[in-house]
Amino acid sequence: MAVAFYDNKLEIADILNFSFAELHELLCSPDIIDGASVRDFEADIRDWTGAQHAIAVNNATDGLMIALAAAGIGPGDEVIVPCYSFFATASSVVHVGAMPVFVDIDPQTYALDIDKIQRAITQRTKAIMPVHLFSQMADMPKLTKLAHEHGLLVVEDSAEAMGMYQYDQHAGTIGDIGVFSFFPTKTLGALGDAGMIITQNVSLAEKCRAIANLRDGQAHAGHFRILSRMDDWQAIVLRQRLNRLDGTIGARNANARRLTQLLSLVKGVQTPVFVDKGYGSSAVYYVYLIEAERRDELAAYLARHHVAAETYYPLALHLQPVFRQLGYVEGDFPHAERASKRALGLPMHPELKEPDVQEIARLIGAFYGDNP
Numbered sequence: 001m002a003v004a005f006y007d008n009k010l011e012i013a014d015i016l017n018f019s020f021a022e023l024h025e026l027l028c029s030p031d032i033i034d035g036a037s038v039r040d041f042e043a044d045i046r047d048w049t050g051a052q053h054a055i056a057v058n059n060a061t062d063g064l065m066i067a068l069a070a071a072g073i074g075p076g077d078e079v080i081v082p083c084y085s086f087f088a089t090a091s092s093v094v095h096v097g098a099m100p101v102f103v104d105i106d107p108q109t110y111a112l113d114i115d116k117i118q119r120a121i122t123q124r125t126k127a128i129m130p131v132h133l134f135s136q137m138a139d140m141p142k143l144t145k146l147a148h149e150h151g152l153l154v155v156e157d158s159a160e161a162m163g164m165y166q167y168d169q170h171a172g173t174i175g176d177i178g179v180f181s182f183f184p185t186k187t188l189g190a191l192g193d194a195g196m197i198i199t200q201n202v203s204l205a206e207k208c209r210a211i212a213n214l215r216d217g218q219a220h221a222g223h224f225r226i227l228s229r230m231d232d233w234q235a236i237v238l239r240q241r242l243n244r245l246d247g248t249i250g251a252r253n254a255n256a257r258r259l260t261q262l263l264s265l266v267k268g269v270q271t272p273v274f275v276d277k278g279y280g281s282s283a284v285y286y287v288y289l290i291e292a293e294r295r296d297e298l299a300a301y302l303a304r305h306h307v308a309a310e311t312y313y314p315l316a317l318h319l320q321p322v323f324r325q326l327g328y329v330e331g332d333f334p335h336a337e338r339a340s341k342r343a344l345g346l347p348m349h350p351e352l353k354e355p356d357v358q359e360i361a362r363l364i365g366a367f368y369g370d371n372p
Contacts, residue, residue, distance in 0.1 A: 005308035051198035053205030060181030064092035069224035111138035251350035262361035
C-alpha cells in the first residue's frame, strides 16, 4: 500500500468543478494578477483571522522580507530567530540587510525558547521573529511581554499556522505583523506559491503594499523593493478552500489523534506533545512530527514500503554553511541539533484514511519490533 506524504486530489477536483465558470471568466479577462479576486480573498482573510489589514503576496518568503522592510529593519540591525526552522526564516533577515541572531528552541513545541531570548538581545536588536511550527504556536503572551519590555517588534512567521489561536487571537495578529504561506501542502494551500501578510497597524500595511507593488508613481517604503503579487486564479482556489478549512483542520487533527494512539505503543518513537499553557491554545496539525531513534533508517524503511516521510530539518540553521561566518558551532543549541537528527514528518492530510494510518503505524512498529 502506497501512502503519499500529501494528497488533495479529491478536494481540488471538487473545487475546480465548482469554480470552473469563475476561472473561465478570469482567464478571458486582463485582470488576472492582483485583481478583484485577490481583493476578495484579502477580505476573507481579514474576516477569518480578525486582522485589520491583509496584503496578498506571491509567497511567504517574500512576505517575511516585505514585513521586515516595512518595519524599518535593515543594515546594522539584528533579528532574533529560532535556529530550527525553514531556511526562509533566517534568509529573509539577510535579504533586507540585517543579521539573524539564533536562539535555541523549546524541545516540546519546537518554537523559540523564550527564556533564552534575553541573553541574545543587544543594542542592535530590533525584532524577534517567532515561528509557529508543525502543530502549535510559540508562547506569544510571554514573548510579546518580553518584546515590549525591550521595545522590540514582533514579526510572526506564521507560515504553518493557519487556524491556530491563542486567547482567541489568530496566529499572526498577536505580534506587530505576521505572514502566512499558502504553499500547496499547507493547511490552507494554493495550487502553487502564494502568501499573505497581516497586521493591525495601518502604517505597516500601507508600507507593505507599497513595497510589494512596484507601480509607477507609487511611494515606496525604505530602500527594499520587491515585486510580489498573488495571481487571481490562486485567490479563487484559496477562497473555496477557506470555506472548507474547518473541516480540513478537523480531519487533520482526527488523523493526528489516531496516529498518536497507535504510535504511543511503539518504543523508540516520541509522538507530538501539545503544550497547553492555560490560555486557550489550539492545535492544528499541518505536520505530524515524531522524534525517532535511527530516524534516517526509519525514513528509508518507510520509503521502501512506499510510505513517504520527510525530515525536519536535517541541518539546524546555525550550522548551515551560509551562516558559518556568524561564529556558531555544533553544540551551541542542543535542542535544535537533537531535533534535526531525530525529527520525521509522517503523512498528514485530510484525505488520509484509516487504512493508511494503520499502515503507517504497522510499518513503524515493525521497524522497531513492536506491533501497535
